[in-house]
Amino acid sequence: MSTGMIILAGGIGKRMGRPVPKQFLLLGGKPIILHVLEKIEKIEEIEKVVICSPKEHIDEMKKLIFNHNIQKNILCVEGGKSRQESTYIGCKYLQDVDSIIVHEAVRPFVSKKEYEALISDENENAIYGLDIPFTVLKQKDGFIDENLVRDELVNVQLPHKFDSKLLFDAHKKAREEGLSFTEDASLFYHYNPGKKIKVLPGSLYNIKITTPVDLVTCEEIYKEFIVGKE
Template identity: 50%
Template sequence: MADYSLVLLSGGIGKRMQLNIPKQFLLLAGKPIFIHVLEKVDRIPEIKEIIVTCPADFLLKTEEVIREYGFTTPIHCIEGGETRQESVYKGLKQASYENTIIHEAVRPFVTEEMFQTLIQEKNENAIFGLDIPFTVLQGTTKVDGNLQRDQLVNVQLPHKYNTKTLLYAHECAREDALEFTEDASLYFHYYHSDITILQGSEYNIKITKPIDRKIAEAIYKETILMGE
């Protein structure tokens, strides 16, 4: 089984949450959201290092909080970029292993099983995704066209990629001044190669807006009752 680096994107500044602290520091069941992710990652033996991309002003605080929990996997905190894409690029440049998993600090309900499913997938490039359960139209201020939802996927993290090939794609995107919202679209743009889509989880939400905090609390209570 291959060894992995994990890049944990923890660069949010809480703008959409209307907060004066990054959303990854919000408490869920008494712990910062990103700590829930690190606790699960720390139990995955194939993940040999964790690279956390942080806002510059919160780099020391991130390191301080992490130290409190005594993780065994080596964790390196680095300054993230001004965009998500730049943060991934910086994380990949620090990755020591042939394969890299990318996850977001504000997706605390990822499970150990999801990481293992990703690792065990034979294709070295794989993502999680969900079906689109609602109608999607093309347009901004007016309808310009129909999109077929059975041909679309709601992209979730974590993802995994060959480190060198994804890093090269990021370098190409920087040269071309192209910006992508996540890595599967960036990777496919340059390689047009096969990326496996694994079945995602409706519980694996991204906590971005105030309503997401309420949903997260409900999910946490439910998962505790289910013994997960």
């Protein structure tokens, strides 16, 4: 089974408050996205990678790949105006693979073993997720509207893995219907309710770097738990 990968790197870092997109900010002395690329560089099963980037940063991304001698078959393309549109664009470039992994450039701490576990899992569609250790209530118009059963909820993490054709078809339907989803598992499930999506146990280290506090936290995690264990 052939496997491709979409790396979503379309953020411009508004919440980070920096002039540089967050995927290029330094973590442990190197760009955040490089932590991701160095892991997948070692995974033979990933045959092709599509990085969805803002148009004005494509050349910078290509230079980073060249300067750090990343040899993986990587295509840098212009992403969409939304996360969902970027995944759709990535899917268009990966129609020749059986399985697609979707990941975010700013989740640097997913290990090589976690990528391999996702790829090798017998389920065609799988994600990482964590149990939610706190109470979640549904609210409407500023008032509590519904109790949710905590044991039935999951905190969704990336990477995700999906059947390539089913994922692309789901994205096409979402575009036709004008529906928006926050990530691909919910989109995929909406259009493929009969297809099971396996939830693999996630990691507390799998943080998405969105704010300055996230970056400070990840620097400490990198120093204390990651260095020498990658």
